[in-house]
Amino acid sequence: MILEVAELAGTTILSGAPSGRQLYAKLVEAMPAETEAPEPLFLNFDQIQVATASYLRESVLAFRTFVRGRKSNFYPAVANANSDVVDELVELLHPRGDVLMACIVGEDGTILRCRHIGKLDPMQQLTFDLVNRVGETTANKLMSIENSQVKATAWNNRLASLSSLGLICEQSHGRTKSYKPMFAGGGDGS
Numbered sequence: 001m002i003l004e005v006a007e008l009a010g011t012t013i014l015s016g017a018p019s020g021r022q023l024y025a026k027l028v029e030a031m032p033a034e035t036e037a038p039e040p041l042f043l044n045f046d047q048i049q050v051a052t053a054s055y056l057r058e059s060v061l062a063f064r065t066f067v068r069g070r071k072s073n074f075y076p077a078v079a080n081a082n083s084d085v086v087d088e089l090v091e092l093l094h095p096r097g098d099v100l101m102a103c104i105v106g107e108d109g110t111i112l113r114c115r116h117i118g119k120l121d122p123m124q125q126l127t128f129d130l131v132n133r134v135g136e137t138t139a140n141k142l143m144s145i146e147n148s149q150v151k152a153t154a155w156n157n158r159l160a161s162l163s164s165l166g167l168i169c170e171q172s173h174g175r176t177k178s179y180k181p182m183f184a185g186g187g188d189g190s
Contacts, residue, residue: 038073041074042103
């Protein structure tokens with residue numbers, strides 16, 4: 001699923017917190033009906049020339065927080081952002097200790113490349129890398145792979161944290177939860 005930011009915003013230059021809140025409302029309104037399986041929800045910045053940090057905070061980050069807070073099967077990510085928009089996202093995310101997925105998506109919806117923008121703490125990065133390496137997994141499986149003193153509860157907390165950021169997807173199987181990469185080419189961040 002792709003939401004066209006330029007179309008929803010009505011402009012290719014995105015600035016200011018009040019305008020960002022307007023886009024946030026439009027994104028919430030344009031959100032498709034919930035799916036049964038996890039699915040990426042791309043905010044396509046293809047035609048956007050500039051976006052300020054305040055705009056991105058009030059629109060993109062607020063939308064991601066809203067969607068993931070609902071435990072939705074949608075996983076929002078920025079798509080096709082130019083280097084200026086990515087720079088603003090970096091400036092916004094780094095001081096907050098936040099992370100967001102950014103992807104290059106083809107016209108047919110194919111994910112060509114993904115990476116996370118922002119910086120994960122070392123244990124989150126380890127967990128993210130393991131999930132991208134092994135594919136679908138559980139906290140117990142990661143505990144056995146790493147063969148460390150870290151208990152399954154800690155692994156589960158890390159996995160849940162990455163899911164709430166929208167970096168990996170969570171699926172419930174009764175009382176057990178499994179996690180898997182949502183985006184091809186999860187990348188090493190920036």
